[in-house]
Amino acid sequence: MSGLPLPHDTNSPYTHALPVIDDDDAPAPAPVEVETIQDAEWHRARQFSYEVATALPSHWLPLQEALGGVLAEDVTAPIPVPHYASSAMDGYAVAGPQPWTVVFPEPVETDPRKMLTIPPKELYRPVLNLEPGQATRIVTGGLVPAGARAVLRDEYAHLSEEGTVLTIAAHAPSAEDIPYGQNIRRTGEEVAAGDVILRGQCLLNPAHIAFAAISGHDMLPVRRRPRVTILLTGSEVVEDGIPEPGQVRDAFGPQLPTFVEMLGGSVDQLRRVEDTAKAMLSALTEAPSGMASVLDARTEVVITTGGTGHSDADHVRSALEELGAVFLLDGLAQRPGHPTFLARLPEDGPFVVGLPGNPLAAMTSMFTVAQPLLAKLHGDPAPATRALPAAEELPGQKVTALVPGYLQDGKVAPRDRVGANMLRGLAHADVIIVVPPGGVAAGQDVEVVPLPWR
Ligand SMILES: Nc1nc2c(c(=O)[nH]1)N[C@H]1C(S)=C(S)[C@@H](COP(=O)(O)OP(=O)(O)OC[C@H]3O[C@@H](n4cnc5c(N)ncnc54)[C@H](O)[C@@H]3O)O[C@H]1N2
Ligand code: MOO
Numbered sequence: 001m002s003g004l005p006l007p008h009d010t011n012s013p014y015t016h017a018l019p020v021i022d023d024d025d026a027p028a029p030a031p032v033e034v035e036t037i038q039d040a041e042w043h044r045a046r047q048f049s050y051e052v053a054t055a056l057p058s059h060w061l062p063l064q065e066a067l068g069g070v071l072a073e074d075v076t077a078p079i080p081v082p083h084y085a086s087s088a089m090d091g092y093a094v095a096g097p098q099p100w101t102v103v104f105p106e107p108v109e110t111d112p113r114k115m116l117t118i119p120p121k122e123l124y125r126p127v128l129n130l131e132p133g134q135a136t137r138i139v140t141g142g143l144v145p146a147g148a149r150a151v152l153r154d155e156y157a158h159l160s161e162e163g164t165v166l167t168i169a170a171h172a173p174s175a176e177d178i179p180y181g182q183n184i185r186r187t188g189e190e191v192a193a194g195d196v197i198l199r200g201q202c203l204l205n206p207a208h209i210a211f212a213a214i215s216g217h218d219m220l221p222v223r224r225r226p227r228v229t230i231l232l233t234g235s236e237v238v239e240d241g242i243p244e245p246g247q248v249r250d251a252f253g254p255q256l257p258t259f260v261e262m263l264g265g266s267v268d269q270l271r272r273v274e275d276t277a278k279a280m281l282s283a284l285t286e287a288p289s290g291m292a293s294v295l296d297a298r299t300e301v302v303i304t305t306g307g308t309g310h311s312d313a314d315h316v317r318s319a320l321e322e323l324g325a326v327f328l329l330d331g332l333a334q335r336p337g338h339p340t341f342l343a344r345l346p347e348d349g350p351f352v353v354g355l356p357g358n359p360l361a362a363m364t365s366m367f368t369v370a371q372p373l374l375a376k377l378h379g380d381p382a383p384a385t386r387a388l389p390a391a392e393e394l395p396g397q398k399v400t401a402l403v404p405g406y407l408q409d410g411k412v413a414p415r416d417r418v419g420a421n422m423l424r425g426l427a428h429a430d431v432i433i434v435v436p437p438g439g440v441a442a443g444q445d446v447e448v449v450p451l452p453w454r
Pocket of ligand 2 (some may be wrong): 356362421
């Protein structure tokens with residue numbers, strides 16, 4: 001998390017259901033009424049959360065920042081690799097057949113007093129050309145002079161006593177001759193200029209970055225992670241130690257930023273907000289010292305936790321309404337996580353994912369709404385589910401039940417202790433089982449959501 005102020009983005013990449021006014025003189029079109037989807041069915045909510053957003057444009061990042069990102073497009077080599085013929089060994093570059101007369105780099109200056117003014121590295125003119133019958137000293141990686149046919153490595157080199165005549169040592173594998181090109185790394189032998197060196201959509205790893213660097217790249221085009229601000233509510237929530245009765249330990253602060261990163265987002269800020277509408281309103285609109293406000297920080301997604309209810313203590317909805325947010329999804333036909341919502345702040349503002357305070361409810365709703373939304377903004381495919389046979393009968397509920405499950409001999413079984421407020425089942429789960437309202441018989445296939453950390 002950077003916490004740094006960010007410049008205002010005037011070039012928002014979203015498509016939006018609200019009118020976009022791009023000409024100051026044009027009459028403002030009538031606002032488009034956005035119909036809120038109430039209590040959306042689980043699949044519909046997940047698909048909607050993907051389709052409502054547009055992938056952010058990619059950006060160019062310096063190599064070390066690109067590491068870990070997704071490459072946005074194919075990258076080609078601007079130069080051949082190696083870009084000059086170089087020696088693979090310490091030894092002698094040789095031209096023509098042996099014996100060879102050793103030629104030495106010439107000093108650029110012979111007047112001793114002038115020589116003193118020249119940096120040692122620049123004192124000699126490198127040998128750039130060899131005639132047949134000549135040889136010159138070369139180190140690994142050194143520029144092979146034109147005319148050289150091979151590099152005779154030190155171990156197989158024999159010098160005359162005066163050090164001016166070079167021959168192949170008697171113990172060399174072939175004392176008569178040295179094969180053409182031996183110990184020379186040819187120009188372009190690894191990569192020709194214009195070759196595709198990295199394929200778009202790959203996850204950039206250390207080897208990719210090293211390869212891009214030796215190919216001459218400083219920056220790479222990377223798919224941009226959506227910027228996320230997390231606002232945690234709950235006056236009863238404490239951050240450390242053993243909670244007193246009436247208090248709860250914060251289940252979200254320590255993991256939600258990394259969870260969001262696993263789903264393709266990048267968390268800019270995490271803040272705690274008091275349980276009042278005023279506090280939520282100012283968290284969204286005012287800038288804490290040294291930081292940009294949520295609305296100015298080019299945040300693309302705000303995730304709130306808690307306060308999704310309609311009671312007097314739940315102020316997230318009312319603060320958003322006051323800011324003119326459009327509610328796209330209001331409530332989900334799923335258990336747990338029913339009060340979850342997806343809203344959008346006006347003028348192509350950030351999406352707001354409202355997660356319930358109950359920890360398992362919040363975690364399951366991350367997969368329903370936040371995962372597809374972040375995937376789309378990051379340019380990833382829609383998150384997929386798998387089908388697995390149920391190890392036992394899974395009774396249906398009124399709405400889709402999201403149940404932490406574990407794998408057992410290729411089948412999936414539900415964990416127990418999976419109440420909306422509980423985390424024990426999820427902590428020991430491999431997947432989340434999507435139990436349809438009709439339930440699933442033992443042995444029948446059931447849909448499961450893979451967990452990104454498994
Ligand atoms: N009269 C009704 N009560 C409730 C309803 C309802 O329909 N009518 N719905 C229940 C359901 S379902 C859920 S889910 C929750 C939604 O709660 P909120 O989103 O408003 O969240 P809070 O009330 O703030 O907190 C609920 C619960 O979660 C705990 N919490 C909150 N933040 C954290 C945190 N960071 N770490 C751990 N636990 C947290 C909080 O202490 C509460 O126990 O409402 C039900 N009630
Ligand atoms: O819908 Mo609530 O999220 O079951 O606890």
